Amino acid sequence: xxxxxFKKLGFSSAPFAGGIQPDMQKWTESSAIxxxxxxxxxxxxxxxxxxxxxxxxxxxxxxVLRGQKIAKAEGYVSVPVHAPTSGKVIKIEEHAIPHPSxxxxxxxxxxxxxxxERDTSLxxxxxxxxxxxxxxxxxxxxxxxxxxxxxxxxxxIKLVQDQRNPIKTVILNGIECEPFLTNDHRLxxxxxxxxxxxxQIIMHMVGAKQGxxxxxxxxxxxxxxxxxxxxxxxxxxxxxxxxxLPTRYPQGSEKQLIEVIIGKQVPAGKLPMHVGVICQNIGTxxxxxxxxxxxxxxxxxxxxxxxxxxxxxxNLLVRLGTSMRFxxxxxxxxxxxxxxxxHGGPMMGERLRHPxxxxxxxxxxxxxxxxxxxxxxxxxxxxCIRCGHCSEACPIGLTPNLLxxxxxxxxxxxxxxxHLFDCIExxxxxxxxxxxxxxxxxxxxxxxxxxxxxxxxxxxEASRQRSESRDTRIQREKxxxxxxxxxxxATHAPTxxxxxxxxx
Amino acid sequence: xxxxLMYAILALGGFALFSGLVLAISSKVFHIEGxxxxxxxxxxxxxxxxxxxxxPGCRPYADAVASNAADVNHCVPGGERTMLAIADVMGVEPKxxxxxxxxxxxxxxxxxxxxGCTLCIKACPVDAIIGAPKQYHTVIADHCTGCxxxxxxxxxxxxxxxxxxxxxxxxxxxxxxxxxAQTGLERRESHHHD
Numbered sequence: 001x002x003x004x005x006f007k008k009l010g011f012s013s014a015p016f017a018g019g020i021q022p023d024m025q026k027w028t029e030s031s032a033i034x035x036x037x038x039x040x041x042x043x044x045x046x047x048x049x050x051x052x053x054x055x056x057x058x059x060x061x062x063x064v065l066r067g068q069k070i071a072k073a074e075g076y077v078s079v080p081v082h083a084p085t086s087g088k089v090i091k092i093e094e095h096a097i098p099h100p101s102x103x104x105x106x107x108x109x110x111x112x113x114x115x116x117e118r119d120t121s122l123x124x125x126x127x128x129x130x131x132x133x134x135x136x137x138x139x140x141x142x143x144x145x146x147x148x149x150x151x152x153x154x155x156x157i158k159l160v161q162d163q164r165n166p167i168k169t170v171i172l173n174g175i176e177c178e179p180f181l182t183n184d185h186r187l188x189x190x191x192x193x194x195x196x197x198x199x200q201i202i203m204h205m206v207g208a209k210q211g212x213x214x215x216x217x218x219x220x221x222x223x224x225x226x227x228x229x230x231x232x233x234x235x236x237x238x239x240x241x242x243x244x245l246p247t248r249y250p251q252g253s254e255k256q257l258i259e260v261i262i263g264k265q266v267p268a269g270k271l272p273m274h275v276g277v278i279c280q281n282i283g284t285x286x287x288x289x290x291x292x293x294x295x296x297x298x299x300x301x302x303x304x305x306x307x308x309x310x311x312x313x314x315n316l317l318v319r320l321g322t323s324m325r326f327x328x329x330x331x332x333x334x335x336x337x338x339x340x341x342x343h344g345g346p347m348m349g350e351r352l353r354h355p356x357x358x359x360x361x362x363x364x365x366x367x368x369x370x371x372x373x374x375x376x377x378x379x380x381x382x383x384c385i386r387c388g389h390c391s392e393a394c395p396i397g398l399t400p401n402l403l404x405x406x407x408x409x410x411x412x413x414x415x416x417x418x419h420l421f422d423c424i425e426x427x428x429x430x431x432x433x434x435x436x437x438x439x440x441x442x443x444x445x446x447x448x449x450x451x452x453x454x455x456x457x458x459x460x461e462a463s464r465q466r467s468e469s470r471d472t473r474i475q476r477e478k479x480x481x482x483x484x485x486x487x488x489x490a491t492h493a494p495t496x497x498x499x500x501x502x503x504x
Numbered sequence: 505x506x507x508x509l510m511y512a513i514l515a516l517g518g519f520a521l522f523s524g525l526v527l528a529i530s531s532k533v534f535h536i537e538g539x540x541x542x543x544x545x546x547x548x549x550x551x552x553x554x555x556x557x558x559x560p561g562c563r564p565y566a567d568a569v570a571s572n573a574a575d576v577n578h579c580v581p582g583g584e585r586t587m588l589a590i591a592d593v594m595g596v597e598p599k600x601x602x603x604x605x606x607x608x609x610x611x612x613x614x615x616x617x618x619x620g621c622t623l624c625i626k627a628c629p630v631d632a633i634i635g636a637p638k639q640y641h642t643v644i645a646d647h648c649t650g651c652x653x654x655x656x657x658x659x660x661x662x663x664x665x666x667x668x669x670x671x672x673x674x675x676x677x678x679x680x681x682x683x684x685a686q687t688g689l690e691r692r693e694s695h696h697h698d
Contacts, residue, residue: 103672408688441680445677447677463647466630470630
């Protein structure tokens with residue numbers, strides 16, 4: 001009751017259920033962002049976001065400029081891809097991308113010419129306050145901006161004004177709750193004004209008057225820097241504030257953060273806009289600023305290179321398409337024997353089989369961990385002892401141990417009854433499990449199997465329809481032929497009397 | 505004595521007549537088109553219309569299973585998952601599927617050898633081949649069910665079955681590589697094949 005009262009007064013923010021406090025290991029939090037040199041070859045995959053893949057617009061041998069659109073978006077949930085630097089297209093073929101399957105996608109190989117010339121066809125928009133919201137949204141789309149927090153969902157889709165679901169609050173997600181990662185932290189320290197500017201553009205686009213910059217309390221310098229930016233900026237008519245939150249994983253997850261900030265849960269299967277909120281990542285907000293005010297498409301991003309096996313850890317501004325092997329080499333790591341390399345953070349990132357993979361829009365970090373550090377804890381899975389730690393840790397309120405049993409036994413309908421599809425795969429349950437059960441892995445397996453079943457059902461249904469329409473078509477043709485034959489027979493067939501005469 | 509017997513016979517006979525009428529009327533009023541059991545089974549089948557079960561399509565096989573004229577384990581492309589689902593609907597013991605589940609295939613026409621005879625188009629049960637007389641034909645790979653019915657009619661043998669290309673979007677996580685996950689999987693598989 002008292003808590004609720006306090007919450008109403010805005011003294012304390014509502015915490016989300018569950019969560020964990022992992023060892024944050026933010027070793028690179030005070031190393032300034034450094035620019036990674038241009039590699040000798042850039043490999044640009046045709047899909048760097050959630051949604052449909054793009055199709056190439058350039059041919060082998062074409063000269064391209066930095067920021068030139070080299071692949072066009074196919075379908076609505078898609079954004080175009082741009083050349084990360086100026087140079088020549090030397091080949092277009094399949095290449096591995098950061099994906100747990102180790103599979104590849106068609107990619108454009110660009111050999112940089114070293115000049116790094118920009119394509120200047122996009123005009124800067126400094127007067128965005130008086131700009132049509134639709135035009136700004138189109139700018140964000142053509143600049144290829146996708147969520148830089150790791151999910152890489154096309155950003156323009158979220159930046160929409162909907163009469164039924166007006167956006168009241170824009171939340172800037174400066175939580176960065178994954179251990180090791182410090183790229184958003186450094187961006188807030190070094191580019192606070194650009195981020196605030198980007199936030200104002202977002203607020204203008206969605207028509208929101210309230211903005212909250214949410215930062216965890218382990219980033220004192222980022223809080224200070226953002227607060228200074230807010231104090232200095234000219235933000236008349238807008239209510240922008242910096243909100244400091246206690247450190248807790250997975251607070252940076254969109255739905256958890258919204259629950260903490262506004263005290264309302266986003267219902268299952270709904271979007272943040274249904275509770276009047278949109279959430280944007282720090283890096284994405286800066287990219288929106290650059291796209292609108294400078295006219296720069298997304299060609300580079302900040303990423304953290306860390307882990308106990310990296311001699312020279314740091315935060316790097318990397319061109320998209322740079323090979324991870326090149327980046328590691330820049331930081332003094334060349335021998336990968338016995339190391340685990342991770343794309344993203346240790347909680348939700350994926351293990352890569354080799355470092356010959358390009359950086360894409362969703363690459364938040366690059367970790368290299370020694371075997372001792374990584375601990376192959378999950379190799380020995382013990383039986384569940386029903387301690388319930390996983391249920392306590394789950395931020396969604398699921399029962400991971402029961403859910404894992406159903407997934408392990410491929411009882412997909414039961415797993416769906418236990419809300420398998422609400423799982424955000426944050427890894428909190430796997431982290432706390434004393435029996436080392438790879439819970440999230442089971443959920444991913446279960447989700448994949450369920451998706452496979454659904455795909456097969458859809459295909460079977462489509463095949464049935466095609467087969468049925470073929471049958472009706474054949475029947476109709478047969479009937480038409482029969483009718484025609486009957487007609488011909490009626491007009492041309494010999495009359496009964498003639499036939500009788502013929503017989504005689 | 506005889507009177508009370510008459511009452512009983514009349515009462516029971518009258519009741520029987522009444523119930524019979526109610527049943528006769530309701531069977532007309534609440535009549536269901538088709539066989540619901542057969543519909544249920546048809547919905548589980550992969551609709552390849554391949555005829556590998558010995559019936560001329562998925563619907564006839566579903567009808568046969570529903571009327572106990574066929575076993576639950578003849579659908580080759582459906583594999584074990586389909587067999588288990590049908591066995592569940594029919595309430596019978598699962599049986600091992602006739603043949604091992606093969607990798608999904610699609611037909612591919614070597615177009616420079618195609619003579620444009622349209623025989624494969626006529627054979628395709630799901631209209632997945634396009635073309636016209638004296639024109640090259642081609643298979644719409646997304647629609648092909650891999651039923652191989654087009655191979656036999658082709659007079660110049662220009663149709664190959666190739667493995668369905670694996671798509672990144674369709675990749676899914678395997679079971680974890682732990683002892684418990686693997687033993688569980690083995691146990692399930694041996695159980696189904698008994």
